[in-house]
Amino acid sequence: MVRATRERLLLLLSQGIRTNWIVSSAKLNRMAKEDKMTKKLAAAVLAMALVSAVPCLSYAGGIGVFCWTLAPYDNILCFDVDVKGFAMKLTGTDKMPDTSIDGAYGAVVFDNTAGVIVMDWTSGGINYTGRIDPITLTDGYWLDSNGYEGGLFFLGSGHQSLKSLVK
Amino acid sequence: MKKLAVFAGLLAMACVVPSMAGANDTVTFCWQMQATPKTIVCFNVESKDFTSSLTGFTVVPGESNNGAYGSAANDTIAGNIAMAWTSGCVNYTARINITTLAGNWQNGTGDKGTLTPVTFPGY
Numbered sequence: 001m002v003r004a005t006r007e008r009l010l011l012l013l014s015q016g017i018r019t020n021w022i023v024s025s026a027k028l029n030r031m032a033k034e035d036k037m038t039k040k041l042a043a044a045v046l047a048m049a050l051v052s053a054v055p056c057l058s059y060a061g062g063i064g065v066f067c068w069t070l071a072p073y074d075n076i077l078c079f080d081v082d083v084k085g086f087a088m089k090l091t092g093t094d095k096m097p098d099t100s101i102d103g104a105y106g107a108v109v110f111d112n113t114a115g116v117i118v119m120d121w122t123s124g125g126i127n128y129t130g131r132i133d134p135i136t137l138t139d140g141y142w143l144d145s146n147g148y149e150g151g152l153f154f155l156g157s158g159h160q161s162l163k164s165l166v167k
Numbered sequence: 168m169k170k171l172a173v174f175a176g177l178l179a180m181a182c183v184v185p186s187m188a189g190a191n192d193t194v195t196f197c198w199q200m201q202a203t204p205k206t207i208v209c210f211n212v213e214s215k216d217f218t219s220s221l222t223g224f225t226v227v228p229g230e231s232n233n234g235a236y237g238s239a240a241n242d243t244i245a246g247n248i249a250m251a252w253t254s255g256c257v258n259y260t261a262r263i264n265i266t267t268l269a270g271n272w273q274n275g276t277g278d279k280g281t282l283t284p285v286t287f288p289g290y
Contacts, residue, residue, distance in 0.1 A: 084222040085195055085211035087234065106253075107234035109224040118224075120234035120254055127256040129233060145256040 064157055065092070068132075070142055071151040073097070077104060079121075094123035110134065119152075197287040200225075200272060202280025207287050208235060208254070225254040241265065 067078040079092035090106040106121025106128075117137070119130040130152050132140030138154035197209040210223035218240040226232035237252025237259070247270065250261040261282055263270030273279035 084213060084220075085193060086209070087211055087222045087224060089220070089222040089236065105236065107222045107224070107236035109232060109234045111231050113229065114231045118232060118234050120236065120256075122236075122253055127253050127258065129256050143256070 063088075066137070066157045067155040068130075068138075069153045069155055071153060073148075073150065076155070077121075077123075079104065079106075081108070090119065090121055116140070195223075196268070197285050198268075198282040199285045200280055201283060202278065207285065208252075208282075209287055210235065210237075210252075212239065221250065221252055 062080060062082045065078055065080055067076060069076055074097040076095040077092065078095075079090040082089045082091070084107075086109070088108045090104070090108055092104045094102045094104040096102070102124040104121050104123035106119060108117060108119045110116075111118045111131075114131070115134065116131045117134050117140075119128075119132065119142075121128050121130075127145040128142055129144075130140055130142035132138060132152055132154070136154065138152065140152035141149060142152050143149035193211055193213045195209060195211050197207055200206040200208055205227045206225060207228065208223065208225045210221040213220040213222070218238050221235070221237040221239055223235045224232045225235050233255040235252050235254035237250065239248055239250040242249045242262075245262070246265065248263045248265055248268075250259075250263065250272075252259050258275040259272055260274075261270055261272035263282055268282075268284045270282045271279065272282050
């Protein structure tokens, strides 16, 4: 099953950037459950999708749920990611440790100059901006409109990553 | 010019014919934010029931960019389009002419200027 999924992903990647969008959120969810390798592949698909989002796309739709933790505060940030032409729309939640969950919304684009994925979002009335590696979707940083900053660490995609929201 | 018509049409539809606006038509449009002469803001504009969703970026060509997200609505009282978006941790508002799509912007840090529709290569 894992091998078949991997081969399917590699086939999609080899067919060109447009076909990356064929991978549905349901498939990403299933892949994330299988093993760490498929989790990395799912991340690679998103990274390829984000990189290929410039300058334009012929497809618009959701590609699944992706989560990060905001170190050092342990907030868990999860977004439904929807392709909107050359950019992606983020709709999700920002869960504060042991307190509450705020709605979160924003946009993500690929920064050609710096070669990083740029995420901008708002939650709890605070604006954030983040930079993450396009391949690993982690090793990034965030800062907010109040001057706080920290690291962004990718938790995974699909329902597997959403488990981090459950205590 | 065709884009101008489409953009204005989408916003008009969102107000007049909500059911048609639900079709989620999209169009891309870019503006130059003057007073910060090199900054370009580009949005994918998606029609909703009575407003439009904005998803895109702001960029100084050749330099790093930021994601941008917000909404636009047809202000039938004032007779223009009201836009609000956030980018790089800063909140922006703008009013643009429904025909020319040119107008004025200001942000939460006190900066302001004009918005001029432009063609941004690749978008």
